[in-house]
Amino acid sequence: MMTTPLWQYDEITHTGKDFASREVVAGYDARHRQFRDVDKENEAIINGLGLQPDHVVAEFGCGTGAFALQAARRCAKVYAVDISAAMLDYTGWKAETQGLDNIICCQGGFLTYVHEGKALDAAVTSLALHHLPDFWKQKALQRLNGMLAAEGRLFLHDVVFTEDNYEANIQVWIDKLSIEVGPDMAQDVARHVRCEDSTFTWIMEGLLVRAGFRIDRVDYTDGVLACYYCTKIAP
Template identity: 40%
Template structure:
């Protein structure tokens, strides 16, 4: 990628807090109760990923989705993450699963330089919130540029659908409901709200439309989580 201007957002700074070592990544992986091989396979099937497809997994983390997409017959899966520890862990998992068609890239939403065939699918799960809203819009434009016309962008993240005027009650209810002593704690959720950049559904949806996507499916999984299946406009 060309040299970036001095004002460009540095995604690499977002990788170091939790994921400097393989031990930290392994601990993270064990907390990911919402990500199992069965659940990732169900999403692969639901999206229609299969033989010959090119898939880009942005914020691939420990590789759970990328591995299932590869095992389902995708021609190539690009697993992209800003954390080298995450990528190393994911690559080890892929080798253990006997998967060879995953290419691993140390990059972020803003710096991934896609080469080869345009993607049939771009996936982002619980990673986009590292970006402030201005840079989310830039990321959506980047994603649109690497997708084929008619290609699918699937997004799932911490996205707020409660009324803005009820933000305090909405956040407190989320933490009370979701925090677990053996998993993500109240302190983890407080840190997320305070230092990361989750935003409202109406903001995300406006950005997606402006980036050239049709929101084909929007599901508000809870007042603090949502998923979107989007189609890149054009012929």
Template identity: 30%
Template structure:
């Protein structure tokens, strides 16, 4: 993940949560479905949020598992500062600032790994490597829920998705400056198809892997380790 990407997310950290609902046309369905698939048979599960940003996805999961032990991981320290404000003095929430493509989670085990709108920033090679890492650090029976972006099956669909998204956010009430910034950030995306991401999850060792939701380029992936 590039320094440019870090700079762009540092710059929008303070307003990111306020903008996110308007930048994601399917916001409510997207996050409610992702949260619904986070099912762990423990009262106090250990949950790792990759690319956690300001902790939005973790906050939904926390409502479902009030006694969860959360670890929030993100490239941007400014984003994590937003998460610290969100969770306050909660001692069961830990924070790690690092690069998803290079960080070593040695000796760590989690009952669930979650992520939202982060992994698509990685190169395809780094995505595949990360899926192997996730499989290694999730416990037997543990799960991986990734709510992310996915490429269309062809350039035709990618262009249709992009056009619909840009039309929607221009009608959302966001300022021209915010819209332009969001479009600029999207130039750094490395979306992979649903088919390839499922293939890479299975290659990593997840016998069960499925796309459980899709709205244009927004997709949710669920995988379980046995």
């Protein structure tokens, strides 16, 4: 039997902001929709990954479940994984009210979720991997790779900084959100940069390749956001 090493990262104590109640979680949803076209983002992911009606998909750090709900209408089964019970409670409630019975809500994290069903056709994660330091991002990506079927796809979206001019890019980003959404959002993003573990493009690309992925497509936006479409390659 595997024992947990003393140096194992405790992902529960590093979940970022405390999403402790349904009201706080609902606030997250409303706020993000002020500066993200979430439905359009999710449609692009579904098409970019080529998801099919017989596919089994997992989303890690599903948050309020926007992607999981949209994917569940187009795939056989979606595992919605998050460390936060409040987020999962909200996702489960929305699935129920929308009559979707093919979403399985699982409380767990990148480092602790154990996948027991059929190997995944795709894994998706948006704005969540930055909760882990780089050493543990590597472990998380290796674990995701291990859950995927041969040639399974990975979509990763997160805050990732390009090397050039990153301090100026961060400031431009915060100022833009302050105007578009408000000063609270600017505070939130400043806290993110100060306290969480976003990394550089060259590190993220290296982590993906070393975890056994081919990077098929990468989009970098404003020097601060990245989307990677990847495929699991044979060892």
